[in-house]
Amino acid sequence: MNLRRTLATARRVLAQLRHDPRTLAMLLVVPCLLLTLLRYMFDGQPQVFDQVGGALLGIFPLLVMFLVTSVAMLRERTSGTLERLLTMPLGKLDLLLGYAIAFGVVALVQAALASALTLGLLGLDIQGPTWLVFAVAVGDGLLGMALGLLVSAFAETEFQAVQFLPAVILPQLLLCGLFVPRDAMAPVLRWVSDVLPLSYAVDAMDHLTSSPDVTGAVIRDLAVIGGCVLLALTLGAATLRRRTA
Amino acid sequence: MMNSAAGPAPAIRIGGLTVVRGGHPVLHGLDLDVPAGSVTGLLGPSGCGKTTLLRSIVGVQRTSGGRVEVLGEPAGSAGLRSRIGYLTQAPSVYGDLTVVENLRYFAAVLGAPATDPDRVIEAVGLTTHRDHRTAQLSGGQRARVSLAAALLGRPELLVLDEPTVGLDPVLRRDLWQLFRDLADAGSTLLVSSHVMDEAVRCDRLLLMRDGRLLAADTPAGLLARTGATDVDAAFLSLVGSTS
Numbered sequence: 001m002n003l004r005r006t007l008a009t010a011r012r013v014l015a016q017l018r019h020d021p022r023t024l025a026m027l028l029v030v031p032c033l034l035l036t037l038l039r040y041m042f043d044g045q046p047q048v049f050d051q052v053g054g055a056l057l058g059i060f061p062l063l064v065m066f067l068v069t070s071v072a073m074l075r076e077r078t079s080g081t082l083e084r085l086l087t088m089p090l091g092k093l094d095l096l097l098g099y100a101i102a103f104g105v106v107a108l109v110q111a112a113l114a115s116a117l118t119l120g121l122l123g124l125d126i127q128g129p130t131w132l133v134f135a136v137a138v139g140d141g142l143l144g145m146a147l148g149l150l151v152s153a154f155a156e157t158e159f160q161a162v163q164f165l166p167a168v169i170l171p172q173l174l175l176c177g178l179f180v181p182r183d184a185m186a187p188v189l190r191w192v193s194d195v196l197p198l199s200y201a202v203d204a205m206d207h208l209t210s211s212p213d214v215t216g217a218v219i220r221d222l223a224v225i226g227g228c229v230l231l232a233l234t235l236g237a238a239t240l241r242r243r244t245a
Numbered sequence: 246m247m248n249s250a251a252g253p254a255p256a257i258r259i260g261g262l263t264v265v266r267g268g269h270p271v272l273h274g275l276d277l278d279v280p281a282g283s284v285t286g287l288l289g290p291s292g293c294g295k296t297t298l299l300r301s302i303v304g305v306q307r308t309s310g311g312r313v314e315v316l317g318e319p320a321g322s323a324g325l326r327s328r329i330g331y332l333t334q335a336p337s338v339y340g341d342l343t344v345v346e347n348l349r350y351f352a353a354v355l356g357a358p359a360t361d362p363d364r365v366i367e368a369v370g371l372t373t374h375r376d377h378r379t380a381q382l383s384g385g386q387r388a389r390v391s392l393a394a395a396l397l398g399r400p401e402l403l404v405l406d407e408p409t410v411g412l413d414p415v416l417r418r419d420l421w422q423l424f425r426d427l428a429d430a431g432s433t434l435l436v437s438s439h440v441m442d443e444a445v446r447c448d449r450l451l452l453m454r455d456g457r458l459l460a461a462d463t464p465a466g467l468l469a470r471t472g473a474t475d476v477d478a479a480f481l482s483l484v485g486s487t488s
Contacts, residue, residue: 004353004356005353005354008350008353008354009350009354011350012339012342012346012350015342015346016339016341016342019341019342019378020341079337079338079339079340080333080335080336080337081337081338081339083305083333083337084331084333084337084351084394085354086305087303087304087305087326087329087331088326088327088351088354088355089323089326089327089354089355089356090354242304242305242321243304243305243306243307243321244305244306244307245266245267245306245307
């Protein structure tokens with residue numbers, strides 16, 4: 001671990017994003033557009049929007065973050081810059097954490113915009129504290145980022161990388177309790193959903209939408225999400241090899 | 246540093262290096278030395294194992310046998326990572342960053358001085374393109390950005406994989422002059438090429454074919470030994486005597 005090299009990497013990733021304003025704009029705007037669409041989809045049933053709006057406020061940023069980071073890391077590999085960096089005195093975790101900090105900044109802005117829009121203009125009704133909604137939205141963005149960085153290790157091409165979205169994220173989406181309450185699932189599926197990080201993201205938002213006094217439960221969910229982020233980053237660093245065939 | 250006290254210890258010492266890739270042997274027990282403070286040319290046709298040999302020296306190639314010692318340490322040691330500059334054959338730089346942004350980042354990773362990016366940009370003749378997006382440069386210019394990154398931090402050993410491919414003759418002459426200056430200042434350079442006429446610019450030559458070393462000699466020694474008038478002919482005569 002070296003702070004200077006980690007921060008230099010974060011600055012470099014942010015500079016790359018700055019040179020690609022379209023990607024940056026899509027990262028920030030797409031979740032907001034989807035949430036607005038959701039709001040007007042349920043224009044006649046505001047109670048449904050209140051039920052699922054919170055969960056999707058977490059899920060939409062996670063999806064776009066996952067896609068962008070998985071391709072960003074893959075590009076590092078295919079452009080040869082990863083090999084160059086690994087011949088230099090850069091720790092593998094320095095690289096992953098640099099990415100995490102840069103995309104963490106984006107996740108922060110993304111969550112701020114999406115939460116402000118959803119709770120303000122779109123009028124999502126929640127019971128819990130607003131700052132926790134924001135915190136969970138940031139956590140979900142970070143989770144998408146960490147999972148994206150991890151799976152990019154297993155992709156050799158962009159074709160493979162984008163397919164990790166349906167392979168890794170959609171099963172979590174199906175089992176996270178959004179479509180069927182997790183208590184109502186077959187025991188095996190329930191157990192599977194217990195070990196999938198997205199379940200905790202949705203669980204946290206569900207707590208916040210349904211009852212005012214949930215800080216403890218939400219903090220616990222956030223801790224699980226944070227643990228998964230760190231685990232995914234560490235595993236991602238462990239998959240990098242300085243020597244290859 | 247150490248070399249001046251210990252005499253002419255080679256910068257690279259390789260014994261019995263074997264690399265097998267995908268079940269096929271790529272290097273067959275190579276033995277060679279690269280003297281410090283010199284320009285050594287690694288010549289041979291495309292596909293003969295030059296890049297694999299260079300990757301083994303830099304420590305990014307998985308090897309199957311033998312030993313590779315670089316600047317007194319086993320290849321791939323953590324301590325070597327700031328002492329070796331490596332230029333890959335395909336330019337490895339960020340296309341979406343400007344020239345100077347690329348070099349600033351690599352300089353920060355190496356812990357090189359803040360003035361280093363501009364120094365190496367000048368060394369490869371890209372000062373006028375300093376703030377251009379790398380993806381918008383020509384192939385040869387991009388290759389020079391990559392070379393500039395390898396020069397950051399004044400590494401003791403430079404491992405350059407085809408640094409002059411696709412460049413015009415004036416630029417090639419300038420770069421070889423740069424390599425000469427670096428060697429005169431004490432650096433060791435190992436430069437691969439499949440263009441035999443670049444051989445005369447080297448102090449020593451390593452001729453490779455099919456994962457084996459055909460010859461290791463000075464350009465003059467090689468010509469004298471084979472009775473050839475140029476390195477191309479020398480190469481052919483060596484191939485003829487072994488096959």
